[in-house]
Amino acid sequence: MKLLSAAQTRALDQATIQNQQISSADLMERAATAVTNWLLDELQPAYGIAIYVFCGPGNNGGDGLAVARQLYRAGYAVQVWLLKTGKHSADFTHNRQQLPAEIPCQELDPDKLPAVTADAVVVDALFGTGLSRPLEGEAAVVVKYLNESGATVVAVDLPSGLFADAPQPADSAVINAHYTLSFELPKLAFLLPQNAKFVGDWRRLPIELDQEVMHNVAVDNHFVTADELRGCLPKRPKFGHKGTFGHALLLAGSRGKIGAAVLASRACLRGGVGLLTTRVPAVGYNIIQISDPEAMCLADPNPDFLTELPDLQPYDAIGIGPGLGQHDSSREVLRQLLETTRVPLVIDADALNLLGANPDLLALLPPGSLLTPHPKEFERLVGEPARDDYHRLDQLRRFAARTRCYCVLKGAYTALATPDGPLYFNSTGNPGMATGGSGDVLTGLLLALRADKRLSPLDAALLGLHAHGRAGDLTLPHTGHAGLLASDIIRFIGPALEELVG
Ligand SMILES: NC(=O)C1=CN([C@@H]2O[C@H](COP(=O)(O)OP(=O)(O)OC[C@H]3O[C@@H](n4cnc5c(N)ncnc54)[C@H](OP(=O)(O)O)[C@@H]3O)[C@@H](O)[C@H]2O)[C@@H](O)CC1
Numbered sequence: 001m002k003l004l005s006a007a008q009t010r011a012l013d014q015a016t017i018q019n020q021q022i023s024s025a026d027l028m029e030r031a032a033t034a035v036t037n038w039l040l041d042e043l044q045p046a047y048g049i050a051i052y053v054f055c056g057p058g059n060n061g062g063d064g065l066a067v068a069r070q071l072y073r074a075g076y077a078v079q080v081w082l083l084k085t086g087k088h089s090a091d092f093t094h095n096r097q098q099l100p101a102e103i104p105c106q107e108l109d110p111d112k113l114p115a116v117t118a119d120a121v122v123v124d125a126l127f128g129t130g131l132s133r134p135l136e137g138e139a140a141v142v143v144k145y146l147n148e149s150g151a152t153v154v155a156v157d158l159p160s161g162l163f164a165d166a167p168q169p170a171d172s173a174v175i176n177a178h179y180t181l182s183f184e185l186p187k188l189a190f191l192l193p194q195n196a197k198f199v200g201d202w203r204r205l206p207i208e209l210d211q212e213v214m215h216n217v218a219v220d221n222h223f224v225t226a227d228e229l230r231g232c233l234p235k236r237p238k239f240g241h242k243g244t245f246g247h248a249l250l251l252a253g254s255r256g257k258i259g260a261a262v263l264a265s266r267a268c269l270r271g272g273v274g275l276l277t278t279r280v281p282a283v284g285y286n287i288i289q290i291s292d293p294e295a296m297c298l299a300d301p302n303p304d305f306l307t308e309l310p311d312l313q314p315y316d317a318i319g320i321g322p323g324l325g326q327h328d329s330s331r332e333v334l335r336q337l338l339e340t341t342r343v344p345l346v347i348d349a350d351a352l353n354l355l356g357a358n359p360d361l362l363a364l365l366p367p368g369s370l371l372t373p374h375p376k377e378f379e380r381l382v383g384e385p386a387r388d389d390y391h392r393l394d395q396l397r398r399f400a401a402r403t404r405c406y407c408v409l410k411g412a413y414t415a416l417a418t419p420d421g422p423l424y425f426n427s428t429g430n431p432g433m434a435t436g437g438s439g440d441v442l443t444g445l446l447l448a449l450r451a452d453k454r455l456s457p458l459d460a461a462l463l464g465l466h467a468h469g470r471a472g473d474l475t476l477p478h479t480g481h482a483g484l485l486a487s488d489i490i491r492f493i494g495p496a497l498e499e500l501v502g
């Protein structure tokens, strides 16, 4: 699913109006109907509860006026409040004229704002994608007042004051919505941690925008849905054998962190790899053999950390990093690996920290490698803290382009940067997965998919990120959020992958 800029969204609205031969008021009515239906079906406010619709001067305000009319007709006690400032758009004026006289409708006076009680529902239709500057004056006063009211706030299209696709001053006034109902597509802003408190839970409301125009528009950012990935994982052929699905090598673990190697190995096995060899320091030999009997184990001569690279000839993909530690000898193992490998790499955890601390190693990174940092590891990789989430995405894009690698940025909506530019945001997963070992599981799963030669690097990464989050979601009925362990995610990798098989 594409993430459009505010300007592209406007162009898509216009194309829809033209191609479907409807008026802009018709499209607005469609949008308002989608909001009203969501309110009635999902929020289900009790009859008699006060619903305040706050409208700005543009089409977002026009949506609000149409929603107020529809809610009134459905029997709700609605009142409309209008911002004084701003030039009214044509569709705002149209819907103002359509508003039944029985609905109380007044201009807002910043010195005498209506008493919004905590049990009320507020529909925020002040500003949407037409926001051209941070809110000030009257609008900022209203937004701050609503944020303090305690009412349930439902934002139409965007929380008012939030830019859809660009950073804004840290202290600017933005609605803190409980729910944001976005027309047709989500906005990039929804996927960034810095905006979580503004956006709340967001939903996408389809309004039948022109599919062909949407298909042809070029974008920098994608939100990857299950529908798009379903069928992308090739079925295992009837006469396939373990060689068909690749032989992976995992270099992982150090004294006290052999668990990371266990988790990554098991996730790799559940990810469908044909064969797995795990290289651990000698202290881990028995542990791997007992915990992951399906894996072969190659013990390093050193008891505590990796010091020697095994012969790489048998392997189709190599993973390095989980629990590795940052010992000088392990750094040299990484160096040798980067210098000699001819197969795809998956690089995680301490291997990333070693890359960050040693720019000479970073220069050796083979193109096509897949890196899986969390934000702190990524900061070490690029050697500079990000100013904000948008800047971090720029850094990510530039890093992938410069190194010709695939780079993940782990988070609630994990991002994947590709060497050729586009960013892909993952749509699965839950806060229960923010737990030790979850990243090791991801590395193992991605390693399995990179060892499968039937998959492109991009598909392997997208399928792995999706299946990892989905497996975490499938554990929830059994574990809840707090009780979710990394090993629970592994149990559900199989079912999560099965959903994607073509
Ligand atoms: N197009 C369609 O067919 C459909 C559109 N839809 C809906 O339309 C919404 C977009 O509508 P929109 O383009 O009219 O913009 P909107 O967000 O209402 O605000 C623009 C007004 O605000 C003003 N303004 C801006 N910043 C300001 C500030 N800081 N402080 C004060 N004023 C400020 C700005 O003035 P200006 O920047 O020119 O000074 C202008 O007057 C979209 O989010 C969706 O809800 C749906 O119905 C689906 C069909």
Ligand SMILES: [K+]
Pocket (backbone or CB within 6 Å): 060, 124, 125, 126, 127, 128, 155, 156, 157, 158, 159, 160
């Ligand atoms: K809004």
